Amino acid sequence: MERTFRSIADGFSQYLPDHTGSDVSQRGAAAEGDACLSLAQLLELLDEWVVCGWQERRNEALRHPMMSQVAVSPNRMWAALVAVTGHVPVPLSADDYVELLPMRWQTINDYGIRFGYRTYDHAGLNPYRRRRSTRADKNGRFDVHHNPYAPSRVWARLPEGWLEVPWIHAGAVRRPFTGVHLRPRPAHREVPLLHRPAPRC
Known part of the structure; x- marks a missing residue:
């Protein structure tokens, strides 16, 4: 869990305009004045980073189904498996x-x-x-x-x-x-x- 939080801080949080850091040495010169994102905007940016950034990184635990020596990202693994097995969207019930x-x-x-x-x-x-x-x-x-x-x-x-x-x-x-x-x-x-x-x- 701590490693995940660290990855989010290094890959996402520190690039936000209102980032204050974990201590005063990492705080920007005018962090409070730069704070301009609503919670909805922050969630939208985080979702985009997870899909386009976090899940694009190669993971040694994920191997291509046709080439076991090739490590792939979660997005590549999902695309490869969908191509093999197909995708059936199932709507959520109440x-x-x-x-x-x-x-x-x-x-x-x-x-x-x-x-x-x-x-x-x-x-x-x-x-x-x-x-x-x-x-x-x-x-x-x-x-x-x-x-x-x-x-x-x-x-x-x-x-x-x-x-x-x-x-x-x-x-x-x-x-x-x-x-x-x-x-x-x-x-x-x-x-x-x-x-x-x-x-x-």
């Missing part, structure tokens, strides 16, 4: 999309599932309220998947399959929102004045 979402291990209580200061509930949870799952290694909690960009519902993995569980207040929100909008704001703290005028006698 369950596949849920499976790929971020997950957390949660308890199903009397009120439902508490997730990020929000409560999710559904009648399908009734048989499992205040009961333990079969996952003893997870302290009897249930596998719950969520979409950070659409927090109006979560998906609980039950013995019979996925159950879509809505947020109990979803009907009160009429516009799209993300999990960022639902985070509690930090309590306001008054900053004391550094220099207060001396009281007059």
Whole structure:
């Protein structure tokens, strides 16, 4: 893992306009002022580098199927195998999309599932309220998947399959929102004045 991070830093991160480095000796003269990439732009550049840079490097563990003495890159290996075996695109099912979402291990209580200061509930949870799952290694909690960009519902993995569980207040929100909008704001703290005028006698 550390080697992978080092390769990303050497081959990708250091060429970004807002690169700050791992310590002050690697920081640019005006790194903060050069910061101009959004997260979406950064992900797009990273995807392009992975496909056109990282996967174009030869890997000694990958050998051409017709010439075992020739080491090839992941892209070349994929092209060679597709030419031999063909490619059949298989669309993802709805369950596949849920499976790929971020997950957390949660308890199903009397009120439902508490997730990020929000409560999710559904009648399908009734048989499992205040009961333990079969996952003893997870302290009897249930596998719950969520979409950070659409927090109006979560998906609980039950013995019979996925159950879509809505947020109990979803009907009160009429516009799209993300999990960022639902985070509690930090309590306001008054900053004391550094220099207060001396009281007059």
